[in-house]
Amino acid sequence: SQTIHQWPATLVQPVGSPLSLECTVEGTSNPNLYWYRQAAGRGLQLLFYSVGIGQISSEVPQNLSASRPQDRQFILSSKKLLLSDSGFYLCAWSPTINYGYTFGSGTRLTVV
Amino acid sequence: GDSVTQMEGPVTLSEEAFLTINCTYTATGYPSLFWYVQYPGEGLQLLLKATKADDKGSNKGFEATYRKETTSFHLEKGSVQVSDSAVYFCALSKDYGGSQGNLIFGKGTKLSVKP
DSSP: OOOOEEESEEEEEEEOOOOOEEEEEEEESSEEEEEEEOOOTTEEEEEEEEETTTTTEEEEOOEEEEEEEEEEEEEEESOOOOOOOEEEEEEEEEESSTOOOEOOOOOOEOOO | OOOOEESOOEEETTTTTTEEOEEEEEEOEEEEEEEEEOTTTOOEEEEEEEEEETEEETTEEEEEOOOOTBBOOOOOESSSGGOOOEEEEEEEEEEEEEEEEEEEOOOEEEEEEOO
C-alpha cells in the first residue's frame, strides 16, 4: 500500500533562517506531488506541484521554493524565513488527476 | 476563475443531530468534487468523492450528491457523533489545459459536536 511521510511534525525557526521540509511517498511510482499551506483562517493554499522529477510548478510567488530530486521525494525550502511563512504545511500525492489526494500529517512551522 | 464556497463555521451540534454543510462551486467543464476531513492536529483525509453529475459519494455515514444544476455538493450525515468533530473541506479538481490538475479547496468548516 502507498504511504506518505512528512517531517518534521513541528518546527520553530527564527526569522532569516533557512528551511527544509521533506516529503516522501512509498508504494507508488511517478506520483503527482503537492505542497499546500494552511494559514490560520485562510484555508488551504496550493504552493507547488510536481508531475515528475525536476518538474516544479509554482502557484504563488513567494519566499519559498520546491525541488523534486527523486521520483518520490518532494522538498520545500527557503533561504531566509519570514514571519509570514508561519503556518501548517501539508504535502500530498495523487496517482492522477480527479482521483483525490492523500495528505501527509503536516508540519506546523512557527517563525519567531 | 474556478472556486469553491463553503458555509462559514463554526458549526456546533449536539450528538445525534442531523448535519448539513453547504458547498457550492464555480467551474467550467465537469470537475470532480471531494470532501476532505481534518481532525485536530492532523493532515487531511479524503472522506468521499463524486466524479460526475448525480453521483453520490458516501463514507462513514456521510453523504454528498453532485448536483450540476445547482453547482452544489452538500455534505450530510443523519446522526453526528463527538468523534466527527473536525474541519471539513470541500474541493474540486479538473484538468487545466492538458497539464496536471490540482485541487481547489474551500476555506473549511469547523464542526464541533457536543455530547
